[in-house]
Amino acid sequence: MSALIKISPPFAQSPMRISLSSSRNGSVGIAGRIFGSLFGLVFASFGFFFLWGGTIQPLLEKSETKNWVEVPATITESTVTGSGDSLKNVIRFEYQYKDYANESDRAHLNPPKLSISEVQRLRDELSVGETTAAYVNPKNPQEAVLFLNAENSVFIGLFSLPFILIGLGVAGFSLFGKSKKAKSQGFSKRPSRGPLGKRNLVLSLFGIPFFAAGAGFCWFGGISPLLKSQEAQDWPEVPCTITESYVESHSSSDGTTYSIEIRFNYEWKGKDYYGENYTFGNTSSSGRPSKKAVVRRYPEGSQSTCFVNPDDPYEAVITTDVGWLPIGLIGFSSIFILVGGGLIVFGFRRKKDPGPNAVLPEEDSFGGPNEVRELKPVTGRIARAAGAVIVAVIWNGISSIPLAIYFSQGNGETMLLIIGLIFAAVGIFLIFTAIRALLALRNPLPIVMVAPGRIQPGTRMILSWKLEGSISRLNNLEVYLEGIEIAQYQRGTNTVTDRNVFFQECLFTSTEKGSFQTGSSEFPFPGNTVPSMKSDHNEILWQLVFIGDVPRWPDLSETYRLPIAPVRR
Numbered sequence: 001m002s003a004l005i006k007i008s009p010p011f012a013q014s015p016m017r018i019s020l021s022s023s024r025n026g027s028v029g030i031a032g033r034i035f036g037s038l039f040g041l042v043f044a045s046f047g048f049f050f051l052w053g054g055t056i057q058p059l060l061e062k063s064e065t066k067n068w069v070e071v072p073a074t075i076t077e078s079t080v081t082g083s084g085d086s087l088k089n090v091i092r093f094e095y096q097y098k099d100y101a102n103e104s105d106r107a108h109l110n111p112p113k114l115s116i117s118e119v120q121r122l123r124d125e126l127s128v129g130e131t132t133a134a135y136v137n138p139k140n141p142q143e144a145v146l147f148l149n150a151e152n153s154v155f156i157g158l159f160s161l162p163f164i165l166i167g168l169g170v171a172g173f174s175l176f177g178k179s180k181k182a183k184s185q186g187f188s189k190r191p192s193r194g195p196l197g198k199r200n201l202v203l204s205l206f207g208i209p210f211f212a213a214g215a216g217f218c219w220f221g222g223i224s225p226l227l228k229s230q231e232a233q234d235w236p237e238v239p240c241t242i243t244e245s246y247v248e249s250h251s252s253s254d255g256t257t258y259s260i261e262i263r264f265n266y267e268w269k270g271k272d273y274y275g276e277n278y279t280f281g282n283t284s285s286s287g288r289p290s291k292k293a294v295v296r297r298y299p300e301g302s303q304s305t306c307f308v309n310p311d312d313p314y315e316a317v318i319t320t321d322v323g324w325l326p327i328g329l330i331g332f333s334s335i336f337i338l339v340g341g342g343l344i345v346f347g348f349r350r351k352k353d354p355g356p357n358a359v360l361p362e363e364d365s366f367g368g369p370n371e372v373r374e375l376k377p378v379t380g381r382i383a384r385a386a387g388a389v390i391v392a393v394i395w396n397g398i399s400s401i402p403l404a405i406y407f408s409q410g411n412g413e414t415m416l417l418i419i420g421l422i423f424a425a426v427g428i429f430l431i432f433t434a435i436r437a438l439l440a441l442r443n444p445l446p447i448v449m450v451a452p453g454r455i456q457p458g459t460r461m462i463l464s465w466k467l468e469g470s471i472s473r474l475n476n477l478e479v480y481l482e483g484i485e486i487a488q489y490q491r492g493t494n495t496v497t498d499r500n501v502f503f504q505e506c507l508f509t510s511t512e513k514g515s516f517q518t519g520s521s522e523f524p525f526p527g528n529t530v531p532s533m534k535s536d537h538n539e540i541l542w543q544l545v546f547i548g549d550v551p552r553w554p555d556l557s558e559t560y561r562l563p564i565a566p567v568r569r
Helices: 024-065 116-125 154-176 199-232 288-297 325-348 381-408 414-442
Strands: 003-006 069-081 088-097 100-104 131-137 140-145 237-252 255-268 271-275 303-308 371-375 445-451 460-468 477-491 494-510 518-524 538-548 556-561
Touching: 024 154, 024 414, 069 116, 088 116, 088 131, 088 140, 100 140, 116 271, 199 325, 237 288, 255 288, 255 303, 325 381, 381 414, 445 538, 445 556, 460 477, 494 518
Parallel strands: none
Antiparallel strands: 003 371, 069 088, 069 131, 088 100, 131 140, 237 255, 237 303, 255 271, 371 445, 445 460, 460 518, 477 494, 477 538, 538 556
């Protein structure tokens, strides 16, 4: 509720002046459309990259091999060469197609990056003399593989759709959206802010990737390693020999992180195996000395013990202690889950039905005829700055992931680099926005008083203000009275919200610094307009807008809600 105080003389007297809006407002509109379209296209391109690499490309590759012929094949060689990360399979097989015998050494159409355990598993599954199925290209019978491409990831495709829809929606609205012009009724005006669009759907779609990313990190980086560690405590412990032991560094734009890399050999039921897991969830992080200390405890050639999964002997780990990192990842990812889930729930949340009689604000919100009302800004500066900083931190936290993965892989996938750079570009803009919001905290703040406390159409109104803070860099001040109509209506199955400035009057404008630090304007409130009201699908708002131009600094822009009471009969 607005604060009520006794009537006091205005801070200063100044006649009401009406001025035409500056051309700066028009240029901001054009710049906003350009930026909005670019932002939307960049946002959509991120989704298209995921959709292409995760769904479309595998589908295209699968369509190319759908006519390949399945024939029996015999494994003639199945060995493992190299060591450590360079460990790979060497597989040869013979097959016969249309009475012609052929030989091939291609196990996969597009060889994937296999872990050490996967390399061993493939070697043992395709032992020499084993008969298996091969797939032959009928157009080129000398081309044959044992494994066609993996199925496309539907999840990746679904994950990318919100980015595409939001991006294209923002770009389309920025380019082709029509702004509803204010009805001036003879008064000068500045451009309307235009329709808000389908906010509920946009919020929900925007929340889906945040929630999915948070849930993925929470499970794979936190919960899964903890559960696996608990399970491994019951695994049998067997001797092992350390073959490699070092700390690997991963450099990216966010700095350098380190991971423990330990390889070892072990025996299970008379068969030799290779292991590569020091612990579960062994991700890279800062703190090289602590990881170097672990490596010193397991030098190359030393003897140690490891825990072997009896149901899957290809899986082994040296220690079941996962440390604090999974717990930290659970806490960090929970932020994304809460933000994403909140956006999804808030987007689909229906507003509480105010009832057929709840169309006017409460009588107590207007005040009395002999009172002066101090108005408060619609959104506090600290809240705006905090929101901008939080969004920038969350976004850049996500954007660092593709780049970190790319640089941690050395010569990583180009797609990861492209995705990371797209994310980083948006992140830079959000950082710039957060910095502007923080700088705006230094702008002068209008302390706004209106009298009488109860204002209704036709009432003679006194507006007084005082700028608190430094005004030395403020070039001008403009004060507007605005009437805004917000309407919700159905367009097909979608709920559309339009925002229209139906009344706008310039109450004060000045470029003389001595005249606007304190000032007042006395005028009759328009008598042929409607009061503040709110119903199921319509709302009438009145507000005072203070605008000031600050060179090389965020401009002054503050909005104050002005409750207008109905005329008493």
